[in-house]
Amino acid sequence: MPAEQFRRHGHQLIDWVADFLKAIENHPVFPNVNPGDIRRRLPPSPPQKGEAMTDILADVDRVIMPGMTHWNHPRFFAYFTSSGSGPGILGDLLATAFNINGMIWQSCPAATELEEVTLDWLRQMLGLPGNFWGIIFDGASNSTLHALAAAREQLVDLQIRERGMSGRNELPRLRLYISEYTHSSIDKAALLIGIGMEGIRRIPVDDEFRLQPEALAEAIADDRREGWLPFCAVATIGTTSCTSIDPVPAIAEICNRENIWLHVDAAHGGIAAIVPEMRHILAGCDRADSFVVNPHKWMFVPMGLSVLFTRKPEVLRRAFSLVPEYLRTSQGDEATNYMDYGIPLGRRFRSLKLWFVMRYFGVEGIAKRIREHFRLAQLFVEWVEAHPDFELMAPVPLTTICFRAHPQGWVDEIALNRLNEQLMHAINRTGEAFLSHTKLREWFVIRLVVSHLRVTEADLRRLWEIAQAKLPEVLASHM
Numbered sequence: 397m398p399a400e401q402f403r404r405h406g407h408q409l410i411d412w413v414a415d416f417l418k419a420i421e422n423h424p425v426f427p428n429v430n431p432g433d434i435r436r437r438l439p440p441s442p443p444q445k446g447e448a449m450t451d452i453l454a455d456v457d458r459v460i461m462p463g464m465t466h467w468n469h470p471r472f473f474a475y476f477t478s479s480g481s482g483p484g485i486l487g488d489l490l491a492t493a494f495n496i497n498g499m500i501w502q503s504c505p506a507a508t509e510l511e512e513v514t515l516d517w518l519r520q521m522l523g524l525p526g527n528f529w530g531i532i533f534d535g536a537s538n539s540t541l542h543a544l545a546a547a548r549e550q551l552v553d554l555q556i557r558e559r560g561m562s563g564r565n566e567l568p569r570l571r572l573y574i575s576e577y578t579h580s581s582i583d584k585a586a587l588l589i590g591i592g593m594e595g596i597r598r599i600p601v602d603d604e605f606r607l608q609p610e611a612l613a614e615a616i617a618d619d620r621r622e623g624w625l626p627f628c629a630v631a632t633i634g635t636t637s638c639t640s641i642d643p644v645p646a647i648a649e650i651c652n653r654e655n656i657w658l659h660v661d662a663a664h665g666g667i668a669a670i671v672p673e674m675r676h677i678l679a680g681c682d683r684a685d686s687f688v689v690n691p692h693k694w695m696f697v698p699m700g701l702s703v704l705f706t707r708k709p710e711v712l713r714r715a716f717s718l719v720p721e722y723l724r725t726s727q728g729d730e731a732t733n734y735m736d737y738g739i740p741l742g743r744r745f746r747s748l749k750l751w752f753v754m755r756y757f758g759v760e761g762i763a764k765r766i767r768e769h770f771r772l773a774q775l776f777v778e779w780v781e782a783h784p785d786f787e788l789m790a791p792v793p794l795t796t797i798c799f800r801a802h803p804q805g806w807v808d809e810i811a812l813n814r815l816n817e818q819l820m821h822a823i824n825r826t827g828e829a830f831l832s833h834t835k836l837r838e839w840f841v842i843r844l845v846v847s848h849l850r851v852t853e854a855d856l857r858r859l860w861e862i863a864q865a866k867l868p869e870v871l872a873s874h875m
């Protein structure tokens with residue numbers, strides 16, 4: 397593509413994106429399509445001849461847009477939101493334009509060193525100790541897989557790196573501790589490192605959905621008696637269902653005493669600690685061996701940026717370092733070669749978008765927006781609590797609200813579950829707001845996440861209006 401053509405279409409596309417973001421509320425947040433609708437509009441085989449850029453861009457409107465769930469929409473309240481800010485989008489564009497591969501220092505010194513510096517800034521923003529060393533992965537699932545591999549590598553005497561795990565009768569079975577509300581990515585990581593489903597022990601939670609440390613201590617003692625080798629426990633700051641916060645100080649105490657690796661999953665919730673008065677949610681995390689947080693969730697960085705911090709980078713390195721001859725370098729310890737600390741060899745210049753976001757908003761700018769999310773979430777809590785036909789289903793330690801409709805006189809839990817599922821779909825079908833759900837104990841609850849860059853009080857009021865208007869409609873169809 398000649399430079400002048402690139403410039404022309406580049407300007408066109410940037411204009412398109414600017415218009416799109418400016419008027420994003422005019423699009424339905426959730427598309428009205430059925431499985432296969434988008435696929436059917438696309439040719440079954442690739443174009444043999446090159447096509448005009450104008451035709452490609454036109455098809456974005458014609459084919460792609462009708463199938464979009466708009467994560468950048470201010471009334472996207474589902475899952476954990478990820479909102480792409482202007483500076484983040486531009487940083488990502490530049491990273492794509494540079495198209496470097498940051499596998500080792502000399503394959504792109506700026507990428508390696510900007511990653512080191514931005515992650516140290518992030519560490520300071522979260523109030524984590526100076527011995528926390530960070531590395532960027534695409535998502536928390538990947539960060540966690542690396543953390544658990546390091547936890548296993550720390551059992552040096554077992555020589556798992558050299559001898560593997562299968563066919564070894566003398567190898568004790570490894571046990572991993574999580575709670576009933578730990579994210580499934582931890583289970584996946586355990587499967588991948590050879591722990592097996594049976595090696596995962598789920599610790600019960602208290603009535604606020606937090607891992608119970610006494611139960612953890614008992615489980616470990618129990619397991620040791622029966623010949624298991626406890627090697628790792630996972631605590632969560634902001635569980636996926638209801639953002640409950642596990643008591644990390646007590647869990648860290650147990651892990652320290654038992655000499656097992658403590659991994660903290662703060663993928664969504666950790667970012668709240670940027671607000672000084674919320675710092676307390678990370679109490680005890682200075683004693684974690686590893687810690688994951690996702691700037692692509694609550695920090696306005698576009699998708700594809702999770703950070704794994706660890707106090708023990710040398711263990712991570714021992715787990716993953718394998719240097720083929722063609723990548724041997726002469727820089728010595730001065731230079732970090734990130735490929736030594738993980739599975740991926742090739743690495744995008746991901747820190748660029750993080751740097752753009754941190755500089756554009758500043759720490760105070762980010763904190764101000766997160767603080768506003770806390771205010772808005774409390775407002776919604778008040779509305780729910782004041783309404784006779786709605787109720788709160790879990791505490792709200794951060795800005796995620798689990799609630800449901802509960803019309804007066806209804807006692808049948810199965811009927812309530814069905815009612816709330818229908819209510820959620822009715823709200824989503826309006827295209828004006830998008831919510832997701834979770835199961836807390838046996839309850840179907842509607843989950844509202846207030847962490848979007850663009851969300852305002854008016855958006856929340858609109859959602860509340862829709863929810864109240866849809867309830868009688870759904871009730872009528874229930875009769």
Ligand SMILES: *Cc1c(COP(=O)(O)O)cnc(C)c1O
Binds near residue numbers: 538579632
């Ligand atoms: C989002 C989330 C994950 C998974 O993150 P990905 O980046 O999508 O892999 C894991 N744990 C928690 C607590 C999360 O909020």
